[in-house]
Amino acid sequence: MQHIHLEYDVDGNNFVSAGQATENVKFCLKGLGINPQMIRRIAIAMYEGEINMVIHANGGKAIADIYMDKIVVQLVDTGEGIADINQAMQPGFSTATEDVRSLGFGAGMGLPNMRKYTDEFEIESTVGVGTHITMTVKF
Amino acid sequence: MENTNLKKLHTVTLDASKCIGCGSCVKRCPTEAIRVRNGKASIIYDKCVACGECVRICKSLAKIPSYDKLEIINNYKYKIALIPPSFYGQFNNVANINYILTALKKIGFDFVFEVGIGAELVSQVTQKLVAAGRLKKPIISTACPAVLELINERFENLKPNLLPLLPPVDISAKLARERAITHHGVAESDIGVFFVSPCPAKVYSLKANKMVNSHYVDGVLSVAEVYMALMPIISKLHESKNLSEMGVLGLQWASSGGEAAGVMCEKYLAADGIENVIDILERLENGSMTDVEFVELNACISGCVGGVLNVENPFVAKARIRQLRKKFPAVGNTLAEIDKPLEYYLVERQLQTDGQSFDSDRQIAFEKLMEIQRIYQTLPQLDCGICGAPSCRAFCEDIVMGRIPADTPCPMVKGQKQ
Ligand SMILES: Nc1ncnc2c1ncn2[C@@H]1O[C@H](COP(=O)(O)OP(=O)(O)OP(=O)(O)O)[C@@H](O)[C@H]1O
Ligand SMILES: [Mg+2]
Numbered sequence: 001m002q003h004i005h006l007e008y009d010v011d012g013n014n015f016v017s018a019g020q021a022t023e024n025v026k027f028c029l030k031g032l033g034i035n036p037q038m039i040r041r042i043a044i045a046m047y048e049g050e051i052n053m054v055i056h057a058n059g060g061k062a063i064a065d066i067y068m069d070k071i072v073v074q075l076v077d078t079g080e081g082i083a084d085i086n087q088a089m090q091p092g093f094s095t096a097t098e099d100v101r102s103l104g105f106g107a108g109m110g111l112p113n114m115r116k117y118t119d120e121f122e123i124e125s126t127v128g129v130g131t132h133i134t135m136t137v138k139f
Numbered sequence: 140m141e142n143t144n145l146k147k148l149h150t151v152t153l154d155a156s157k158c159i160g161c162g163s164c165v166k167r168c169p170t171e172a173i174r175v176r177n178g179k180a181s182i183i184y185d186k187c188v189a190c191g192e193c194v195r196i197c198k199s200l201a202k203i204p205s206y207d208k209l210e211i212i213n214n215y216k217y218k219i220a221l222i223p224p225s226f227y228g229q230f231n232n233v234a235n236i237n238y239i240l241t242a243l244k245k246i247g248f249d250f251v252f253e254v255g256i257g258a259e260l261v262s263q264v265t266q267k268l269v270a271a272g273r274l275k276k277p278i279i280s281t282a283c284p285a286v287l288e289l290i291n292e293r294f295e296n297l298k299p300n301l302l303p304l305l306p307p308v309d310i311s312a313k314l315a316r317e318r319a320i321t322h323h324g325v326a327e328s329d330i331g332v333f334f335v336s337p338c339p340a341k342v343y344s345l346k347a348n349k350m351v352n353s354h355y356v357d358g359v360l361s362v363a364e365v366y367m368a369l370m371p372i373i374s375k376l377h378e379s380k381n382l383s384e385m386g387v388l389g390l391q392w393a394s395s396g397g398e399a400a401g402v403m404c405e406k407y408l409a410a411d412g413i414e415n416v417i418d419i420l421e422r423l424e425n426g427s428m429t430d431v432e433f434v435e436l437n438a439c440i441s442g443c444v445g446g447v448l449n450v451e452n453p454f455v456a457k458a459r460i461r462q463l464r465k466k467f468p469a470v471g472n473t474l475a476e477i478d479k480p481l482e483y484y485l486v487e488r489q490l491q492t493d494g495q496s497f498d499s500d501r502q503i504a505f506e507k508l509m510e511i512q513r514i515y516q517t518l519p520q521l522d523c524g525i526c527g528a529p530s531c532r533a534f535c536e537d538i539v540m541g542r543i544p545a546d547t548p549c550p551m552v553k554g555q556k557q
Contacts, residue, residue, distance in 0.1 A: 004512050023421055027532075031511075032504045033496030036295040040424060043296075047425035068505055104430070113426075 004028065004066040010050050012059025015103070021062035022047045025073070028066055034139055041117040042071060042137050048110040049075040049133055055100055056080070057131060070119075070138045078130040085123055089115065150189040150205055150343040155179050157201035164193035164202060165529045169413045170289070174537070175527035183542070188288040189343040190413050190438045191447035204339040204448060207358040209368060212247055215331025215357065217323075219315045220248040220365075221308060224255040224385070224393035225337050225443035227463055228456030229366055230373070236466065237379035242372045243365075244382075250319055251382055254334075255389025257311030258282075259471045261304055262388055262401035264484045267474075268302075269404055269433065275299050277408075277423065277431045280398055281486075282306045284344030285438035286416055293495060294420045300434075304484050307392065308334055308341065309348070312355035314477070331357040335365045337446025340438060361448040386471020387464055394457045395442035399435035407433040412440045497540065511535040519551045526550050 006028070008021035022043055029039045046062065053060040057079025065072045082088045089111050096106030115121040120136035160178040172186035173193060180193075180201065194202040212218045220243050227236050243251045261282070268274050279300045281287050290297050312332045319325045334356050336342050342359040391397030395411035408431045410419045416436045422428055439445030444460065445453035498504040511532070518531040526549055528534040537543045 002509065004509055006512075019421065019425060022425055026421075026424070027495075028508055030293070030495045031497045031508050033499065033501060040296045040426070043424055044426035047427065051427075066508070068501065104428075 001067060004064075006064040006066070008062045010053050010059050010062050012054055012057070015054060018050045018054045019047055021050055021064070025064045025066075025071070028064075029071070032066070038137060038139060042073070045114045045117045045135055045137070046073050046075075048114050049073065049135070051105065052110050053077045053079070055096065055105060060130075068139075070136055073118075073135045073137075075133040075135075076130070077132075081127040081129055081131055082123075082125040083127050085125055089123075149182075149184055150339040151182065151187065151191070151194060152203050152205060153180055153182065154201045154203055157199045158197075159199050159201075161199070162524050162527065163196045163198070165527065166524055167192050167196045168529065169417060170292070171529045171533045173529070174533075174542075176543075186292075188285045188292065188438075189338075189340040190285040191339045192413060194339065194447045204342070204361070206336060206339070206342050206361040206364075206448065207333070209246075209360055209364050211358050212331060212333055212360075216329035217250070217319060217325045217331070218248045219250045219252060219319060219330060219332045221252050221254050221311050221315060221332065221334040221356070223308070223335065223337055223362075223443060224253070224258065224390045224460070225446065225449065225456065226335060226362060227390070228393055228444045228459045229362060229449060229451045231459075233373065235379055236463065237382050238373055238376050239369065240382035241379040242369045242376060244380075245372050245376075246365075246368045248333075249325075250315065250323065252311055252315035252318070253383065253385045253389065254307050254311045255385035255392060256472050257307035257309070257314065257389075258392040258398070259386060259389040259401075260310055260474060260477060260484065261307050262392075262398065263474045264304055264481065265302060265402050265433075268304075269402060274302070277428065277434045278302050279423070280433070280435045282392070282398055282435075283340065283437045283439075283443075285338070285340035285413065286436045287344065288340070289413075289417070289438075290420065294424055296424050297420060300423070303486055305486055306344075307389075308345070309355045310484060313483070333358045333360050335360050335362055337362050337443050337449050338439065339447065341446075362446070363448055363450050366450050383467075384472065386468045388471055390460060390463060390467050393442065393460045394444050395437045395440075396435065397442065399433055402433050404432045406431055407435065409435040409437075411437040411442055411445070413438045497536075507539045510539045514538060517552070518549050521551065523551060 011017050026039060026043055050062055053075055057077035060077025063074040087093055091112040092108040094106045094108035100106050118135040119138050122134045125131040158179045160175045162175050164180050165173045165175055170186045170188055172183045173180055194204050240251045281302050316330055316332055319330055320327055336359045345356045345359050388401050396409040399407040399409045410416055441453035441457045444456035496504055497507040514535040520531050522530040526534050528537055538545055
């Protein structure tokens with residue numbers, strides 16, 4: 001199906017640049033005239049995903065495929081992976097270090113919010129290999 | 140429909156004879172609203188938020204902010220000047236700010252009203268609303284009209300977070316007009332209310348408001364022009380009348396952080412400089428910064444003292460405002476004294492805008508976006524600005540939106556057609 005494919009590298013050492021992929025996607029969605037509430041849900045989910053890759057996986061790739069009726073966002077990294085996905089999905093669970101917490105991250109709400117704000121949410125992760133998240137929001 | 144009309148209010152215009160087409164403004168414009176076409180800068184008014192950055196950067200002085208000439212006050216019998224707190228930071232060595240207010244009366248104003256009074260009241264109403272806990276958090280201040288315009292245009296998501304209060308200048312205009320009628324016995328039809336504006340954004344918003352909402356202000360003057368008229372008079376003044384009525388709370392609105400400090404909530408954030416403001420708005424839209432309750436945003440560095448229609452350097456003006464603090468009463472005007480219902484302070488109607496969509500038809504917008512992406516892939520993606528657009532993305536957008544011919548080549552990819 002006809003769609004717009006966007007791919008961004010998310011730098012693992014740069015907190016400040018995290019969010020750039022999200023900004024570009026927002027620009028596209030605003031250009032399409034997508035309902036602001038919908039854009040907000042996507043922005044929250046995608047931004048959390050970007051930040052997770054920076055903090056927990058030393059960076060990765062953010063991929064967005066925009067269709068007429070939906071957006072599919074993938075966050076792919078080759079970081080350390082998640083041993084217990086169920087545990088990681090629990091609101092409040094976090095392995096963030098004190099350093100990161102002092103920056104205001106590490107409430108353990110990222111993954112739960114990503115699931116909450118998207119229509120479809122899939123997560124695959126293998127320790128030592130990496131994590132692959134696929135999220136869909138239907139317009 | 141309404142907004143296209145409003146956008147024709149062109150707050151900044153070009154003096155083509157002075158423009159050398161250097162492209163500095165193109166690169167500086169935070170909303171990518173300027174292009175160089177045929178060697179001259181041209182503004183896409185639909186994208187302009189009237190921040191004044193292009194006026195600031197233009198070394199040829201080709202960007203002309205529009206405002207009303209001081210003479211227009213003579214069209215009214217009874218002339219009221221609204222003076223923003225930042226105005227006090229423009230003067231060096233003025234022993235007593237009442238000299239400034241007295242001099243304003245000497246240049247033709249019948250009544251001078253400090254916008255800091257409106258600001259004090261806005262601060263107090265905000266405190267009440269915050270305490271009542273009914274506002275959506277984080278609450279975003281609406282005092283800076285360039286920020287308000289930016290949110291209207293680009294961050295529709297954040298509209299529910301806007302403080303639902305009129306900005307201090309509008310409240311001051313209402314109060315001043317009423318006071319002229321009740322205290323000074325002036326006929327309503329004789330009154331002209333003039334704001335002495337530090338920035339083109341305020342010029343835009345007050346004129347736009349005049350078209351959509353109630354009539355608050357009759358004209359918007361520039362700080363620089365009024366300053367020039369005052370200087371010869373102030374230097375000769377030997378006495379002044381006690382005209383100042385505002386307190387410290389109002390004064391501190393002159394610089395960034397002053398409004399937020401007046402809200403009396405601990406978890407506030409104040410950002411200034413339009414690029415920083417945009418960064419914060421993106422973050423707010425992404426749902427981060429959940430621990431902030433009040434957000435004050437000013438398009439100009441240092442806040443209103445940094446407005447491009449001012450005469451003094453923003454940091455110098457800010458330092459002066461700080462030194463002036465001790466000369467103002469700690470307690471200024473209170474809500475109880477003014478005795479108005481909450482509705483008096485509430486916005487009637489936010490200006491509506493189209494947002495940023497490429498087309499109102501989703502299918503067409505989608506095709507345009509596809510085309511933008513396709514052309515983008517053929518470009519060097521350097522954002523060099525040589526074509527006259529600020530970025531490769533803006534260049535693609537211009538083609539797709541029909542602002543330039545579809546076969547316009549990228550100067551960096553010679554001989555190649557998109
Ligand atoms: N891409 C990833 N690679 C490896 N581990 C991850 C990844 N994303 C999440 N995790 C693990 O899952 C835990 C929970 O993630 P979640 O995003 O919910 O919380 P957080 O990032 O710790 O805090 P918050 O997102 O609230 O700032 C993390 O602490 C981390 O251990
Ligand atoms: Mg997280």
